[in-house]
Amino acid sequence: MTPKITALAITLNEEQNIERYIKSLHFADEIIIVDSFSNDKTVEIAKNLNVKVIQNKFIDFSSQRNFAINQASNDWILFFDLDEYVTDDLRNEIIENISTPNGKVAFFIKRQFNFLGKKINFGGWQNDKAARVFNKKYCKFEGLVHESLKIDGQFGKLKHKLNHESYNSFDLYNAKLNLYSKLQAEKLYAKKLKPNAYHFLFRPFYRFTWQYVYRLGFLDGKEGFILAYVHGFAVFKRYLQLWMKYRKLD
Structure with missing residues (x-):
């Protein structure tokens, strides 16, 4: 017998994706959207599709995800x-694996990363996987930005890949990285780290080189270069925002 499933999502201005997301998870017994007060039609679309919507102030990714988990039946x-x-x-x-989990409390899924309409096969994305299916009794999220699932028990890996249809708009993807940079800057500020030339020059260059050269991002063509560039620049933005916090600048 298949146990009942709750599908969760955290949203902010996702009107372009929300309908596809909900329809792709029609097999779930419950769908709950935790929204960070979107100002587009995300909430309206979700409610029209008869799913539960809860609005909750965003503090960090782990807090928001753990709040969502607590709403699940x-x-x-x-x-x-x-x-x-x-x-x-x-x-x-x-469905097959959670019906007979064999002692496993979570399952990792490999992700096929797609960026600006192209499949990305290098730059570190070739090893991309995430725990997307789990038993809430044994798992919770940790980390402010690149949050990870802490699993208290055995986990498995699924064979079929998850399509990660990342942003078809460069501006939207860059906005996502800007949010990550801001949250990381706040975390570093709390640790009283003061940025210097090493952070502004070496760290962004290293991120670009790691992704574009060492992880073979150049084999993905111009999309590989764009990804390495924006991720390197996001590192620079992290320390710029940290520097601005020390100077009380917005």
Whole structure:
């Protein structure tokens, strides 16, 4: 017998993705959207599709995800991002594995990263995976920005990939990285780290080189270069925002 499933998502201005997300998870017994007070049609679309919407102030990613988990009626959780798409094969594999978990309390899924309409196969993305299916009794999120799932028990890996349809708009993707940079700057400020030339010059250059050269991002063509560049620049923005916090600048 298949246990009941709750599908969760945290949202902010996701009107372009929310309908696809909800329809792809039609097999879940419960769908809950925790929204950070979107100012577009995200909430309206979700409510029209008869899913539960709760609005909650965003503090950091782990807090928001853990808040969402606490709203779930069922133990087994599907927690995908809005730019991730569940295929029929993956859906069937999820149901099969949580029906007979064999002692496992979470499952990792490999992600096929797509950027600006192109499949990205290098730059570190080739090893991308995330725990998206888990039993809430044994798992919780930790970390302010690149949050990770702390798993108290055994975990497995699913065979079918998750389509990670990342932003088709450069501006939207850059805005996402800007949010990450801001949250990371706040974390470093709390640790009383003061940025210097090493942080402004070496750290961004290292991030670009690691992604574009050492992780073979150049094999993805211009999209690989753009990804390495914006991620390197996001590192620079992290320390710029940290520097501004010390000078009480907005």
